[in-house]
Amino acid sequence: MADFKPDTTALVSAASPMRRHRFVQITCLLAAIAHTAATLLCVYAFREGNFVDFTPARLMEFVPRHLVLWRFCCLSVICSSISTLVFILAMREILEEKFRFIIGVAVCLAVLACSQDLAAVSRMMVLFSDIALQGTAICTYTGNELVQIGWTLINQSITETFMISSALYGLAGLAITHCLSRTRVLPRSLAWAHLPVWLCMLAISVTTFNGMVSVAMSLMFAGNLGLSFLAAFSGVNIDSVLEQKRELNIAAASHGEGKSPGEFDPELADSADHSAI
Numbered sequence: 001m002a003d004f005k006p007d008t009t010a011l012v013s014a015a016s017p018m019r020r021h022r023f024v025q026i027t028c029l030l031a032a033i034a035h036t037a038a039t040l041l042c043v044y045a046f047r048e049g050n051f052v053d054f055t056p057a058r059l060m061e062f063v064p065r066h067l068v069l070w071r072f073c074c075l076s077v078i079c080s081s082i083s084t085l086v087f088i089l090a091m092r093e094i095l096e097e098k099f100r101f102i103i104g105v106a107v108c109l110a111v112l113a114c115s116q117d118l119a120a121v122s123r124m125m126v127l128f129s130d131i132a133l134q135g136t137a138i139c140t141y142t143g144n145e146l147v148q149i150g151w152t153l154i155n156q157s158i159t160e161t162f163m164i165s166s167a168l169y170g171l172a173g174l175a176i177t178h179c180l181s182r183t184r185v186l187p188r189s190l191a192w193a194h195l196p197v198w199l200c201m202l203a204i205s206v207t208t209f210n211g212m213v214s215v216a217m218s219l220m221f222a223g224n225l226g227l228s229f230l231a232a233f234s235g236v237n238i239d240s241v242l243e244q245k246r247e248l249n250i251a252a253a254s255h256g257e258g259k260s261p262g263e264f265d266p267e268l269a270d271s272a273d274h275s276a277i
Contacts, residue, residue, distance in 0.1 A: 121157070170204075177195050
């Protein structure tokens with residue numbers, strides 16, 4: 001099989017290629033860190049609370065005793081959701097103009113997914129924790145009534161995050177995967193790396209819909225960890241392509257008539273890109 005030679009012509013036409021370069025680098029790095037931190041914190045909280053046999057009453061007992069850990073877990077989930085949205089925006093920056101419509105739809109889906117996550121997790125971080133704290137104090141509600149209120153909030157949050165948000169992120173990711181599978185800017189291996197992660201997000205939504213919350217939670221841990229590896233893998237692949245583009249631009253500019261070595265000539269760079277195919 002012939003070696004992959006990227007068509008970097010689309011990137012040459014960027015208004016600020018090096019700004020894109022830095023944006024993609026930083027986005028992939030932050031996404032990997034955010035998803036890794038969220039996964040580790042949530043797994044630690046899961047083991048600390050012994051939530052293998054999950055019940056709302058057990059969670060409402062756990063939150064007042066580990067309030068700082070609970071809020072850090074919620075904040076980490078919020079950061080990971082935002083980083084997923086920005087990661088999809090980074091994919092938009094490195095694909096050709098012909099995919100703008102598909103990527104635009106993917107970005108819209110990711111924005112909706114992120115808004116669902118922010119609403120649900122913020123509710124769990126503030127409102128649910130406040131109700132759980134009331135359960136440890138003297139109030140007019142009985143214990144069973146507080147558990148019922150807490151269970152209602154948990155159901156709403158699970159529906160928004162596990163079912164709706166995961167489905168939207170999965171569809172957005174599959175749209176990005178489709179574009180990556182048809183582009184000449186990046187190697188096809190990147191599309192294959194994206195596919196299982198976004199399918200896992202869809203599987204989270206389907207299992208939640210079928211009432212298999214424990215399975216959905218395990219898939220959520222796997223999906224977040226997969227996103228951290230995907231962000232790192234994408235960053236390495238994209239960085240190598242953009243570095244190659246930069247070298248081609250410098251080489252093309254240095255051979256232009258009347259051009260200084262650091263000056264960019266689009267026509268010469270375009271011919272250099274096509275000679276690499």
